[in-house]
Amino acid sequence: MTAEAATAGIPRLSFRGSLSRNRRWALILSYFFLILFAIFFLTPPYYALVTATKDSAQISNQSTDPWMPVLPPTSTNITALMGATDFPIYFMNTVIVTLCTVAITMLISVPAAFSLGRMKFWGSGVFATGVFLTYLVPDSLLFIPMFKIVGALGLLNSYWALVLVYPTLTVPFCTWIMIGYFQSIPKELDEAALIDGANHVQMLFKIFIPVALPGLIAATIFAFTVSWSEFVYPMAFIFSSNQLVLTAGTVTTLVKADVYQWGMIMTAALFAAAPPLIIYAFLMDYYIAGLTAGATKG
Amino acid sequence: MAQVALRNVVKKFDRTEAVRGINLDIEDKEFIVLVGPSGCGKSTTLRMIAGLEETTSGEIYIGDALVNDVPPKDRDIAMVFQNYALYPHMTVYENMSFGLRLKKFPKAEIKSRVENAARILGITELLDRRPRQLSGGQRQRVAMGRAIVRNPKVFLFDEPLSNLDAKLRVQMRTEIKKVHQTVKTTTVYVTHDQVEAMTLADRVVVMNAGTIEQIDAPNDLYHNPKTRFVAGFIGSPAMNFLTCRLAEASGALSVRLNDGLSFPVPASRTARYRPYANRELLFGLRPEHITEARAGGAPGHAEFEVPVDVVEPMGMETLVYFIVNGFEVCARVNPAAAPNAGETARLSADLNQMHLIDPKNDLVI
Numbered sequence: 101m102t103a104e105a106a107t108a109g110i111p112r113l114s115f116r117g118s119l120s121r122n123r124r125w126a127l128i129l130s131y132f133f134l135i136l137f138a139i140f141f142l143t144p145p146y147y148a149l150v151t152a153t154k155d156s157a158q159i160s161n162q163s164t165d166p167w168m169p170v171l172p173p174t175s176t177n178i179t180a181l182m183g184a185t186d187f188p189i190y191f192m193n194t195v196i197v198t199l200c201t202v203a204i205t206m207l208i209s210v211p212a213a214f215s216l217g218r219m220k221f222w223g224s225g226v227f228a229t230g231v232f233l234t235y236l237v238p239d240s241l242l243f244i245p246m247f248k249i250v251g252a253l254g255l256l257n258s259y260w261a262l263v264l265v266y267p268t269l270t271v272p273f274c275t276w277i278m279i280g281y282f283q284s285i286p287k288e289l290d291e292a293a294l295i296d297g298a299n300h301v302q303m304l305f306k307i308f309i310p311v312a313l314p315g316l317i318a319a320t321i322f323a324f325t326v327s328w329s330e331f332v333y334p335m336a337f338i339f340s341s342n343q344l345v346l347t348a349g350t351v352t353t354l355v356k357a358d359v360y361q362w363g364m365i366m367t368a369a370l371f372a373a374a375p376p377l378i379i380y381a382f383l384m385d386y387y388i389a390g391l392t393a394g395a396t397k398g
Numbered sequence: 399m400a401q402v403a404l405r406n407v408v409k410k411f412d413r414t415e416a417v418r419g420i421n422l423d424i425e426d427k428e429f430i431v432l433v434g435p436s437g438c439g440k441s442t443t444l445r446m447i448a449g450l451e452e453t454t455s456g457e458i459y460i461g462d463a464l465v466n467d468v469p470p471k472d473r474d475i476a477m478v479f480q481n482y483a484l485y486p487h488m489t490v491y492e493n494m495s496f497g498l499r500l501k502k503f504p505k506a507e508i509k510s511r512v513e514n515a516a517r518i519l520g521i522t523e524l525l526d527r528r529p530r531q532l533s534g535g536q537r538q539r540v541a542m543g544r545a546i547v548r549n550p551k552v553f554l555f556d557e558p559l560s561n562l563d564a565k566l567r568v569q570m571r572t573e574i575k576k577v578h579q580t581v582k583t584t585t586v587y588v589t590h591d592q593v594e595a596m597t598l599a600d601r602v603v604v605m606n607a608g609t610i611e612q613i614d615a616p617n618d619l620y621h622n623p624k625t626r627f628v629a630g631f632i633g634s635p636a637m638n639f640l641t642c643r644l645a646e647a648s649g650a651l652s653v654r655l656n657d658g659l660s661f662p663v664p665a666s667r668t669a670r671y672r673p674y675a676n677r678e679l680l681f682g683l684r685p686e687h688i689t690e691a692r693a694g695g696a697p698g699h700a701e702f703e704v705p706v707d708v709v710e711p712m713g714m715e716t717l718v719y720f721i722v723n724g725f726e727v728c729a730r731v732n733p734a735a736a737p738n739a740g741e742t743a744r745l746s747a748d749l750n751q752m753h754l755i756d757p758k759n760d761l762v763i
Contacts, residue, residue: 286481286483288481289485291448291450292479292544293485293496294450294470294471295448295470295471295475295477296471296497296500296544296548297471297497297500297501298471298496298500302500306496310487311486
């Protein structure tokens, strides 16, 4: 403001003033929308947290504001969830299924993306597009035929069925992401490696994977998120409590007919959301920032 | 250390012919520069020697071995790329030692080779850095270091200085020449920059449209171009070309440019040019051979007067442009004697340096 006041009488400088005014407006608008989005996205977790810290009586008490926390918070929901339900088993099952899915996805899509993206062969372009198209078929259409296949393999009611089926969701998209990453690496880099004496496997492991690590991490996060949060397949394929995963398990155990155990449901939701949250917010950000800084520019 | 030979090498991409049957013999320890305009096939030729492109037909020999079907890693070559192609996730030391590590060299040997190459290039203190922490010139040095440590039979350079700014380019040019004098390895160097070609090469290969126009030492290329293309490509500003008629009168030849302007052919050239008497030819003379007229003149020099069109002072010399027969002609004159635009200047052409070109086949007579 002082700068503006000082330069008010000088036409040449008032141009600079209008630029900074422009920028100030852009910032104000940015912050406005950022805050709007933050409220929009943080409201549900806040509500879950508030509800999770109340016992059933407090939740059903019509005279209190459901948005306000009750002090002191109660831990009855946590103890009940951990002690009286199979929630810890769901959690372990989900961890096993997710880790296996991520591993299988990476084992398939990294070499697939490398060959489709870097080794030109007849039909590689069409094939790459085809891989992506398969991703566009929704799981709600596929679960009935998948049910037949899983049944024929004798894997119904086992979380290993999920380990088998989830890669059909993750592999196409992860391959597609990584084709893009691999293609963005200058071709001189593989030529230099070729002259240095690397074969294709060495080239992949010593050059391409380290250089495309940000892409690999993006793909890993995607595979992780999909297999952690997938709902339709476990709902369809698994019936026993000791085989269930978090998504389907929470709903089937904590909703009995029309009785919703809100406190425990919200606690379960928060616990289920914690691992992805931790991975997104801390580990991966840190990891990607450290790597992208030096990785892609020659 | 080895010689390289190309025999009738052809490269076709789909239907376009990038390289049209070239033959080239490169001596052991020789520094050869392939130069030409973009799309002339020079890079493709280099990549075929490297094994990064397959030949469509013809043979390539490194040493005495036919290498057509030998993969790049077994050709015992090292290549420096235009964009350096350093591995971004490795330190300078790791970049330089990558090839040796793949070949399972002993650690001590790798260390001594890398340190030796780093010393030659003056990058010893950079060995722990990553490529992104280096300037363009330093990256270029590392790329050269990566080539040197492998102690290959042949060095291949693909426009290695094109990404550097003008000042650094000149500096690195000298550096490359020094390295070659130290390491003495057969070198094939591709560039579109004729100054780089002239300054670095033992012999320059001028390429155009997939064929070799001329192979010669830099000075021979400059003084005795064999084709119109070479005459026009080598030298800056480029050689002036004018249509002319080789007139014969009472046994003496003269180059007749138009009714008002004609130059006598020096006696030393008469025999060579006589068969072309009374033909329409192309007269070529470099700007540096058209200077201001000096008192007394010199044998073989012809003076003439022209109205000056444009004057470009360069400091050490001044370029003077004028029009003859509708063609723009450039002369390089002493700044002290430079005319002004619009004035009539008296200039002198050194006809001992003239060239005549047969327009039927574009060959220099």
